[in-house]
Every structure is written in C-alpha cells, then in structure tokens.
Amino acid sequence: MPRVFSGIQPTGELHLGNLLGAVRNWVDDQHRADSFYCVVDLHALTVPKAPGEVAARTLELAQVLIACGLDPEVCTLFVQSHVRAHTELAWMLQCIASVGELRRMTQFKDKSARNEFVSAGLLTYPVLQAADILLYDTDEVPVGDDQRQHLELTRDVAERFNARYGDTFVVPRATIPRAGARVMDLQLPGDKMSKSAASDTGTVYLTEDLSAVAKKFKRAVTDSDGEVRYDPAAKPGVSNLLSILGAATGRDPEEVAGAYTQYGPLKADTAEAVVELLRPIQARVGELRADPGATTALLARGAAKAESVAEDVLARATSAIGLLPRA
Ligand code: AMP
Ligand code: TRP
Numbered sequence: 001m002p003r004v005f006s007g008i009q010p011t012g013e014l015h016l017g018n019l020l021g022a023v024r025n026w027v028d029d030q031h032r033a034d035s036f037y038c039v040v041d042l043h044a045l046t047v048p049k050a051p052g053e054v055a056a057r058t059l060e061l062a063q064v065l066i067a068c069g070l071d072p073e074v075c076t077l078f079v080q081s082h083v084r085a086h087t088e089l090a091w092m093l094q095c096i097a098s099v100g101e102l103r104r105m106t107q108f109k110d111k112s113a114r115n116e117f118v119s120a121g122l123l124t125y126p127v128l129q130a131a132d133i134l135l136y137d138t139d140e141v142p143v144g145d146d147q148r149q150h151l152e153l154t155r156d157v158a159e160r161f162n163a164r165y166g167d168t169f170v171v172p173r174a175t176i177p178r179a180g181a182r183v184m185d186l187q188l189p190g191d192k193m194s195k196s197a198a199s200d201t202g203t204v205y206l207t208e209d210l211s212a213v214a215k216k217f218k219r220a221v222t223d224s225d226g227e228v229r230y231d232p233a234a235k236p237g238v239s240n241l242l243s244i245l246g247a248a249t250g251r252d253p254e255e256v257a258g259a260y261t262q263y264g265p266l267k268a269d270t271a272e273a274v275v276e277l278l279r280p281i282q283a284r285v286g287e288l289r290a291d292p293g294a295t296t297a298l299l300a301r302g303a304a305k306a307e308s309v310a311e312d313v314l315a316r317a318t319s320a321i322g323l324l325p326r327a
Contacts, residue, residue: 016205
C-alpha cells in the first residue's frame with residue numbers, strides 16, 4: 001500500500017476549493033493507501049495569531065475534516081504540534097535547504113510582499129512542510145496545484161540529504177487532481193477561490209448557510225457571449241461553474257457543458273449540487289461541535305500513531321547525519 005501524507009492549515013474556514021481541490025481526494029485515498037492527514041498548526045504561526053485562536057481553529061478544522069469524510073478509524077488524523085519530530089527534523093532540513101531556493105518560492109514572494117512584518121518562519125515554511133512529508137516515508141502527497149513548487153522543494157531537499165548522508169528518505173511525489181484541481185472565485189474567476197479574497201461574495205464556505213451558498217452561485221460572474229463551453233482561458237466564469245458541477249457530480253467539465261445551452265440552468269444546477277454536497281457535512285459538524293472531547297480523543301490517538309512512525313524516521317536521519325547518540 002502506498003503511503004499518503006497531506007497537511008492543511010488551521011487558518012480561516014474551509015471553502016469549496018479546499019474540499020474539491022484537496023480534502024475530497026484525501027477521503028478517497030484513505031481507502032486505498034496508508035494515509036496520514038495533519039492539521040499543521042505550526043505552519044499557521046508564520047503569520048501572527050492571538051493566543052487561543054490557533055487551538056480553537058485547530059479543533060474546528062479537525063471537526064470539519066471528519067465531517068467531510070475523513071475517518072480516524074481508517075486514516076491517521078493528527079495535529080502537527082503534537083508530534084515533536086516535525087520541528088526537530090525541520091531544523092536538520094533547514095541546514096540542507098538554501099536561502100536562495102526558499103526566497104524563490106512564489107508563496108513566500110506573495111506573502112512577504114503583502115505583510116509588513118516578515119517572519120523567518122515565513123521563509124522556512126516549506127522546510128517544515130518537507131519535514132512533515134519526509135517523516136512518514138511518504139510516496140504521494142495529494143495537494144492543490146498551488147503546492148506544486150513546495151513539493152518540488154521537498155523532493156530536492158530529500159535528494160540532497162540522501163546524496164550527502166546516504167539513502168535515508170523516500171522521495172515523494174505530488175498527486176494533483178484534475179477535475180476541481182483549481183476552483184476559482186465566483187466573482188473574480190481569474191483568481192483562485194480563497195479565504196483571503198477581498199470580498200466574500202466569490203468564496204463558498206463549507207459551513208456557510210445553504211441559502212447564502214445558493215445565492216452566491218446565482219450571482220456568479222459569467223460572460224456576455226451566451227455560449228456554454230468549457231474554455232478556462234476565454235470563459236473563466238462559465239468554465240469554473242462547469243468544473244465545480246462536474247466535480248460535485250463526478251463528470252468531466254466538457255461532458256457537463258454538453259448538457260446546457262443557457263447560463264441560468266447551469267447556475268441553478270451548480271448551486272443545487274453544491275448545496276446537496278454540503279448539507280450532510282454541515283449536519284455532521286453540528287454533532288461533532290456538541291461533543292468536543294470526542295474529537296480531541298481521536299486526535300490524541302492519531303498523534304500516538306503518527307509519532308510511532310515519525311520517531312523511527314527521525315532516528316534514521318539523526319544517525320545518518322552522525323549526531324552523538326544520548327547514552
Ligand atoms: P489553503 O487554504 O491555501 O491552506 O489550502 C489548503 C489545501 O486546499 C491545499 O492543498 C490547497 O492546494 C487547496 N486549495 C486551496 N484553495 C484552492 C482552490 N481554490 N482550488 C483548489 N484547491 C485549493
Ligand atoms: N503548505 C500547505 C498549504 O498551504 C500545507 C501543508 C503543510 C502541507 N505541510 C504539508 C501540505 C505537508 C501537504 C503536505 O496548503
């Protein structure tokens with residue numbers, strides 16, 4: 001069985017892009033692979049947070065992930081800061097990665113340009129991500145396509161480490177889903193759907209009121225040529241609706257396009273498909289919120305399972321580097 005690892009930050013609410021671009025594939029993968037899913041709370045610290053905020057969001061995210069179908073009996077679901085090996089390996093890998101390659105990361109360039117205070121953690125963020133992945137002898141990393149570059153860096157760091165210290169890490173690869181890989185903003189279809197958009201009108205949150213969700217689809221930006229056709233470059237708004245409806249109903253966007261001649265019915269059907277996708281998720285989130293202790297207990301078990309794998313790999317790295325063992 002292949003080993004799968006992925007991580008998600010507890011910053012802001014999950015939206016439809018996260019579900020279709022990432023979480024849905026995790027739910028499928030857990031049945032065909034030995035899967036580890038991590039709420040990466042330490043990554044969230046790269047941008048300052050109020051005390052208490054991270055804990056609350058970490059719990060909330062774990063509940064939403066379980067509600068989306070991650071089954072802690074099937075996969076290993078845990079919180080990054082609960083397994084110390086992540087920060088320890090991250091340090092070792094910081095001594096393998098170069099400042100130059102980290103400065104070239106698009107996400108760093110974007111985020112450092114937008115923030116007045118740029119923490120060192122924002123720069124070394126992809127190294128902690130590499131540690132997350134390499135600690136589990138990961139074969140596959142299912143992520144949205146914005147993470148491609150971080151995965152390339154992880155591979156480079158693993159290969160450099162292996163070349164310097166001998167074969168230690170499995171070199172992982174990204175698995176990027178095709179349909180729904182990139183969900184775009186409903187108002188600005190040239191931008192990807194994001195929690196940090198200037199306006200919320202183009203972002204659909206998983207726990208948002210369902211009538212508000214339907215409204216957002218009915219107001220989605222299309223274009224004025226009136227033809228239903230999948231062509232993301234020329235028709236970003238319509239193509240986004242086609243790919244969302246396709247992803248929600250298990251079809252190719254081109255195939256979906258063949259079933260419509262007008263924008264109105266396409267919007268209405270997309271709204272309905274998304275509402276029906278979210279309804280059971282929201283019901284389950286409600287149940288989990290009523291009993292937070294049940295989720296924290298599941299996360300503790302997940303951390304214990306993760307730790308037993310991570311400690312072995314960390315010991316392998318430590319001995320490859322040649323640190324003096326504690327007697
Ligand atoms: P983020 O919300 O940026 O922390 O991303 C969490 C996960 O969701 C990552 O695997 C992203 O690649 C994926 N993701 C975020 N936004 C989108 C989007 N608009 N479309 C598809 N995948 C996304
Ligand atoms: N950087 C990823 C993101 O912003 C989150 C992440 C952290 C991750 N560690 C990871 C993703 C390990 C995959 C594997 O989405």
